[in-house]
Amino acid sequence: MSASIPQILDGKALAQKIQLELKEKVATLESKIGRPPGLAVLMVGDNPASAVYVRNKERACQKVGIASLGKHFPGDATQAELAETIKELNQDDRVDGILVQLPLPEHLDSISLLHCIHPDKDADGLHQVNLGKLVRSESGLRSCTPAGVMRLLQEYHIPISGKKAVVIGRSILVGKPVALMLLEQNATVTMAHSRTENLGAVCREADILVAAVGKPEMITRDLVKPGAVVIDVGINRVEGKEGKSKLVGDVAFEEVAEIASYITPVPGGIGPMTVAMLLSNTVESYRQFNTPDVD
Numbered sequence: 691m692s693a694s695i696p697q698i699l700d701g702k703a704l705a706q707k708i709q710l711e712l713k714e715k716v717a718t719l720e721s722k723i724g725r726p727p728g729l730a731v732l733m734v735g736d737n738p739a740s741a742v743y744v745r746n747k748e749r750a751c752q753k754v755g756i757a758s759l760g761k762h763f764p765g766d767a768t769q770a771e772l773a774e775t776i777k778e779l780n781q782d783d784r785v786d787g788i789l790v791q792l793p794l795p796e797h798l799d800s801i802s803l804l805h806c807i808h809p810d811k812d813a814d815g816l817h818q819v820n821l822g823k824l825v826r827s828e829s830g831l832r833s834c835t836p837a838g839v840m841r842l843l844q845e846y847h848i849p850i851s852g853k854k855a856v857v858i859g860r861s862i863l864v865g866k867p868v869a870l871m872l873l874e875q876n877a878t879v880t881m882a883h884s885r886t887e888n889l890g891a892v893c894r895e896a897d898i899l900v901a902a903v904g905k906p907e908m909i910t911r912d913l914v915k916p917g918a919v920v921i922d923v924g925i926n927r928v929e930g931k932e933g934k935s936k937l938v939g940d941v942a943f944e945e946v947a948e949i950a951s952y953i954t955p956v957p958g959g960i961g962p963m964t965v966a967m968l969l970s971n972t973v974e975s976y977r978q979f980n981t982p983d984v985d
């Protein structure tokens with residue numbers, strides 16, 4: 691049934707709550723470990739979605755008490771240079787989490803760089819070891835955006851088991867891991883992508899629709915089943931009023947909100963949840979590998 695007033699899944703509020711919990715955890719652990727947790731972020735060139743991420747991440751690290759180590763490389767940085775930096779960070783005892791901003795410029799091989807990251811410092815959960823654990827439903831570092839989607843669904847007690855979930859987008863960063871996590875929670879999952887035929891009909895089947903495409907407002911009302919839960923992962927910078935740029939998701943929020951039961955806004959939805967999960971992964975690595983007496 692269609693709900694006339696959709697409930698907003700408030701990622702910003704939940705992310706703030708998670709960050710407060712992390713702040714307390716860090717304060718307690720730091721007195722035992724003798725240093726704060728450290729997160730290193732490698733960014734190459736300029737990508738607007740990455741720039742938003744980096745900014746919010748740095749702010750959040752400061753709030754929680756994580757030392758944030760940003761390395762911004764020019765767009766023509768070499769594979770060897772980046773691999774060398776990652777190896778140094780693997781050895782650096784002050785660093786608990788390493789993240790390489792994606793996408794990387796064309797001339798770089800992102801997969802082999804992700805493989806350079808020590809799996810225990812893989813704050814983004816993109817190393818093959820951590821992805822393999824996800825496939826097997828073993829515990830391990832989990833990709834931040836998909837983990838953020840799942841945490842937000844959980845917070846609002848949205849039933850997943852037995853529901854039809856459609857994920858649009860099949861990237862290793864978002865689409866594939868989120869589909870696996872929904873499957874782990876016993877959803878019946880369909881993955882749609884650029885070759886999917888009859889995308890509209892596929893989407894209209896979804897009880898839970900996750901859009902991770904990168905196409906501003908492509909999910910219009912006619913693609914959504916009334917009463918569906920709509921999760922908008924997209925972060926797109928578009929020109930708004932008076933030539934000012936603004937962020938929009940992959941979902942046409944206003945019209946879809948009229949028929950959805952729950953919907954995430956952009957900004958204020960999955961973006962802040964991603965940041966919270968990144969900090970959470972970093973703190974978890976910090977705890978696990980520096981407090982041998984607790985598990």
Ligand SMILES: NC(=O)C1=CN([C@@H]2O[C@H](COP(=O)(O)OP(=O)(O)OC[C@H]3O[C@@H](n4cnc5c(N)ncnc54)[C@H](OP(=O)(O)O)[C@@H]3O)[C@@H](O)[C@H]2O)C=CC1
Pocket residue numbers: 739835858859860861862863864865882883884885886889902903904905923924925926960961962964965
């Ligand atoms: N909120 C957050 O924290 C985050 C937001 N993002 C945002 O999410 C979006 C997706 O990111 P990411 O997964 O990295 O992007 P990618 O570009 O890696 O993947 C996009 C996916 O969308 C599919 N696709 C493209 N066009 C269509 C179409 N017309 N119909 C159906 N499927 C289509 C592609 O299909 P195919 O595989 O066939 O090419 C691909 O699988 C971006 O806006 C990004 O900025 C990303 C990470 C975190």
Ligand SMILES: Nc1nc(=O)c2c([nH]1)NC[C@@H]1CN(c3ccc(C(=O)N[C@@H](CCC(=O)O)C(=O)O)cc3)C=[N+]21
Pocket residue numbers: 739740742743746789790791792793814834835863925937956957958959960961962964965
């Ligand atoms: N290895 C890797 N992992 C990623 O998770 C990753 C990445 N690369 N590359 C770029 C994309 C994009 N991304 C965002 C995360 C948070 C916000 C975010 O905080 N968004 C706020 C924006 C608020 C504002 O500043 O206006 C919001 O949606 O409310 C945005 C974008 C992570 N990504």
Ligand SMILES: [Mg+2]
Pocket residue numbers: 922923924955956957958959960961962
């Ligand atoms: Mg968002």
